[in-house]
Amino acid sequence: MTSFARRAERVQPSAIREFLALAGTPGITSFAGGYPDASLFPMDELRGIYDALLTAGDGSALQYTASEGLPALRALVAERLTADGMPCTADDVLITQGGQQGLDLVAKLFVDAGDVIVTERPTFLGALIAFNPCEPQYRSVPMDDGGMDVDALEEVLRTTERVKIVYTVPDFQNPTGRTMSLARRRRLVELAEEYDVVVLEDSPYRELRYEGERLPTIKSLDTTGRVIHLGSFSKILAPGLRLGWALAEPEVREKLALLKLAADTQNGTLNMRAAAAYLAQFDVEAHIAGMLPTYRHQRDLMLETMAQHFPAGITWTRAEGGLFTWVTFPEGLDLAAFQRDVLIPRAGVIVVPGAPFFSEAPEAHHARMSYSGVPDERMVAGVRAMGALLTEALA
Amino acid sequence: MTSFARRAERVQPSAIREFLALAGTPGITSFAGGYPDASLFPMDELRGIYDALLTAGDGSALQYTASEGLPALRALVAERLTADGMPCTADDVLITQGGQQGLDLVAKLFVDAGDVIVTERPTFLGALIAFNPCEPQYRSVPMDDGGMDVDALEEVLRTTERVKIVYTVPDFQNPTGRTMSLARRRRLVELAEEYDVVVLEDSPYRELRYEGERLPTIKSLDTTGRVIHLGSFSKILAPGLRLGWALAEPEVREKLALLKLAADTQNGTLNMRAAAAYLAQFDVEAHIAGMLPTYRHQRDLMLETMAQHFPAGITWTRAEGGLFTWVTFPEGLDLAAFQRDVLIPRAGVIVVPGAPFFSEAPEAHHARMSYSGVPDERMVAGVRAMGALLTEALA
Numbered sequence A, B: 001m002t003s004f005a006r007r008a009e010r011v012q013p014s015a016i017r018e019f020l021a022l023a024g025t026p027g028i029t030s031f032a033g034g035y036p037d038a039s040l041f042p043m044d045e046l047r048g049i050y051d052a053l054l055t056a057g058d059g060s061a062l063q064y065t066a067s068e069g070l071p072a073l074r075a076l077v078a079e080r081l082t083a084d085g086m087p088c089t090a091d092d093v094l095i096t097q098g099g100q101q102g103l104d105l106v107a108k109l110f111v112d113a114g115d116v117i118v119t120e121r122p123t124f125l126g127a128l129i130a131f132n133p134c135e136p137q138y139r140s141v142p143m144d145d146g147g148m149d150v151d152a153l154e155e156v157l158r159t160t161e162r163v164k165i166v167y168t169v170p171d172f173q174n175p176t177g178r179t180m181s182l183a184r185r186r187r188l189v190e191l192a193e194e195y196d197v198v199v200l201e202d203s204p205y206r207e208l209r210y211e212g213e214r215l216p217t218i219k220s221l222d223t224t225g226r227v228i229h230l231g232s233f234s235k236i237l238a239p240g241l242r243l244g245w246a247l248a249e250p251e252v253r254e255k256l257a258l259l260k261l262a263a264d265t266q267n268g269t270l271n272m273r274a275a276a277a278y279l280a281q282f283d284v285e286a287h288i289a290g291m292l293p294t295y296r297h298q299r300d301l302m303l304e305t306m307a308q309h310f311p312a313g314i315t316w317t318r319a320e321g322g323l324f325t326w327v328t329f330p331e332g333l334d335l336a337a338f339q340r341d342v343l344i345p346r347a348g349v350i351v352v353p354g355a356p357f358f359s360e361a362p363e364a365h366h367a368r369m370s371y372s373g374v375p376d377e378r379m380v381a382g383v384r385a386m387g388a389l390l391t392e393a394l395a
Helices: A006-010 A015-022 A043-055 A071-083 A098-110 A125-134 A150-159 A182-195 A250-264 A269-281 A284-309 A335-347 A376-394 B006-010 B015-022 B043-055 B071-083 B098-110 B125-134 B150-159 B182-195 B250-264 B269-281 B284-309 B335-347 B376-394
Strands: A093-096 A116-121 A137-144 A163-168 A198-202 A227-232 A244-247 A324-328 A366-370 B093-096 B116-121 B137-144 B163-168 B198-202 B227-232 B244-247 B324-328 B366-370
Touching (some): A043 A269, A071 A093, A071 A244, A071 A269, A093 A098, A093 A250, A098 A244, A098 A250, A116 A125, A116 A150, A150 A163, A150 A182, A182 A198, A250 B125, A250 B250, A284 A324, A335 A376, B043 B269, B071 B093, B071 B227, B071 B269, B093 B250, B098 B125, B098 B198, B098 B227, B098 B250, B116 B125, B116 B150, B137 B150, B150 B163, B163 B182, B182 B198, B244 B250, B284 B324, B284 B376, B335 B376
Parallel strands (some): A116 A137, A116 A163, B116 B137, B198 B227
Antiparallel strands (some): A227 A244, B093 B244, B227 B244
């Protein structure tokens, strides 16, 4: 067969995929998915909206539209971003195929083979998957409960050539659930300017805050146009619509739109019409507020059950929003092996072993666990069984 | 601002976009779009389908699904491809975000900067837009009414290093409407084997044949797995769903799926469910057959009106299907300039000037004209006005 391009070497099946394939199996309790809770999707409202769109006579809801996205949807997203401290207009917004496409487009725009992307440690696996075809090098910066360590970031920027992008998930990060402090957000913007790099702010969980105060986005602190802000309807409306957005300076937004045109012409017109109609006709803020108690309850139940049943020597993060907790086990415990050999066969429980979330120097003694959408009884039983097996393994 | 990647130089606004922006303006008659006729979309059937999908209780129609695409839809597409002479199963099919994403993914998989893609002359502009971020070089091969000149192709393959892909739209090509003969399809497959290249067969118009006999796809003649076949629901169902497919050998299909995961996670679940339901519940072949008389009539009316009103020295193709005719003017006439200075201001008519459809050595004295969706009276008036202005210009 004709040889693949060099970038294909960077495109390999992910360890996470085989576990996710198990998630649908009866008898398996999955803390692996990180999907939003499907019982919270506004089905009735969307049914009425699709019905109206497909009743209207001219077929335009099924026709091609602009590659930047439906103008009405761009305007409504711009309104919401403006209300969130990022003053902008429809022109500044690009509609993307979920947040994932924003990651792909930004990497394509800035990263030549060998350029450096700096990530948090750990970082969102899907972003690494999106970035890899551009053949970047990675550097990673430690985090704590205040998010990315900006002093460590400065050291990386000072000592590393060819850094193009600092990538962060500042709100309820996937996989750790951690949120970057305001002081660090400010310092990050300063460092980006000083070292001439782009900040890619990826914030799909931002609106799922169920305790504490909302912090300003990094984009809202940006005075020089170095920050690109990505968001998504996946967690506030439904992921199956594949709708997200990118907010960027005009020169960048225009190039991202051309890359979007090249990649897939446009998002689906019908889904964009539906999302615009939803935002225009319903109170999405109320819808989001209505979901939060469910996620808060699920988080609380998981963390309380872990506290009861996990043996000493294991720690985990407590997120103020989003879908995840990051669990750290004693250094000798390889979670991928433990899951394969013990957790799945003996308890039917799956988590996501943490190693793939590291852009460099992976650590095997972590796991990402999601509480989203797991029924109470099942969650308690799963965490308890996991605790028993961990107690045995660490004895 | 941080410098863009090198590939960004290859991502530039297309001349076609500014004309397309005019297409919605009142008083403009557009032969530029090449959109399918929106009055032919199966709105009622789709309304019922979306209603049922959003009534069902579990929200799974709005949840994430597999990045390769909804299994049921892959299976139904595989059935249709099998019936079209390409025996395959669901596993061989990747669902893409329209045909455009297939072009993007295939280029990413095979093309390093400087590798060569061979195209027809002229070729589909959208494909060049998709390929350009991979920084290819291009060679182009002349066509006649039997499609790509395979002797000329052989000469190119014999004399050119680093050819990775031969790209063709064999059925009712965009922009020429031409179809590749069976003998040339066979020869193309032989040459691909001899010169170790991939054939990328892009056939979104294939099912819109309104006269003559259907020819076997190039993929159906492929014995060594060198052909990748792309298709789309855009012209048989509706483009606003953004659904297409790629059929490829397992090793290639797997890599394309990983690139798809990287690019945008997956297609929209709801739209995939809807397309699968449409194929399962309705007779799509009958739906397609029902559309053909409209397109045939529109083609006939455009070509007849051109024959009556265009001056001597202008020729055009007669497509047996699809949406386009390719018009060739005397060599001195630059269609972009003529359109800007004469056709738009004096007749309110837009076409697509031909130069951007050439992957190398563009020629300015052609235009692509689409008859799809233009009401009869408007079409006759537009073509007649165009004829009068051409007569004046060429006098």
